[in-house]
Amino acid sequence: MPIPRLASALVLTLALAGGPALAQAPADSPRNVAEPTGLWTGPMRGYTPTTLAGAKVIDAGELAKLAASENPLLLDFGPADRKPPSMAPDAPWMPAHRSIPGAIWMPGAGLGSADPAFARAFAERVAALAGGDLSRPVVTFCHPECWGSWNAGKRLVALGYRRVYWFPEGVEGWQAERDVATVKADPVWALAAPADQPQ
Structure with missing residues (x-):
């Protein structure tokens, strides 16, 4: 039997026997990304799970219906733009962050x-933005394949929010068929976040 066939047969045998060969895809694969037990502390951009325990995962159509009927708190956890190192130090830098209309942008959150x-x-x-209402629907998002909104959703579930929605398609998924708005970073978050945390 040629080596490639032997290897394929071995992988198939292990998989059918419940062995570890196909138990979990590698970290650089979009397949079967497992939810971490805690918050994700690796790079913020990368393949994410398709689930978030305690929250509901929604697509753009579901988000549009929710936004039209229930006034959810929309929280954007996209990162702040960084001035490209190739730009001259004195060159004007005026980035524009696009988001879902009505969203609160909390870069770095x-x-x-x-850190406690x-x-x-x-x-x-978040409690101030939600008016202290743990039953208010809260939607977390950023960009596709971004752990920031997944982490934020996990924090919200742990804090007792009962209607947490994770929108993994992010701004790009929304703007495929709908308008976006230019938003500024939430000034209260910018002041409240610990100084050593990147915004």
């Missing part, structure tokens, strides 16, 4: 930081 000050600042800001 989707980090998997274990970070967690406290996050909890307090």
Whole structure:
């Protein structure tokens, strides 16, 4: 039997026997990404799970219906733009962050930081935005294949929010058929976030 066939047969045998060969796809694969037990602390851009325990995963159509009927709190956890190093230091830098209309942009708030000050600042800001209502629908999003909104959704579930929605398609998924708006970073979050956390 040629080696490639032998290898394929071995993988198939292990898979059928419940062996580890196909138990989990590698980290650089979009297939079967497992939910971490805690917050994700690796790079923010990368393949994410298709689920978020305790939250509902929604697509753009479902988000549009929710936005039209229930006034959810829309939280954008997309990262702040960084001035390209190739630009001259004195060159004008005026990035424009596009988001879902009505969203609150909290750059850096989707980090998997274990810092208690970070967690406290996050909890307090979201509580203020939600009016202290744990039953208000809250939607987290950023960009496709971005862990920031997944982490934020996980934090919200742990904080007791009962209607957490994760929109993994992000701004790009929304703007495929709908308008976006230019938004500025939430000034209260910018002041409340610990100074050593990237915005």
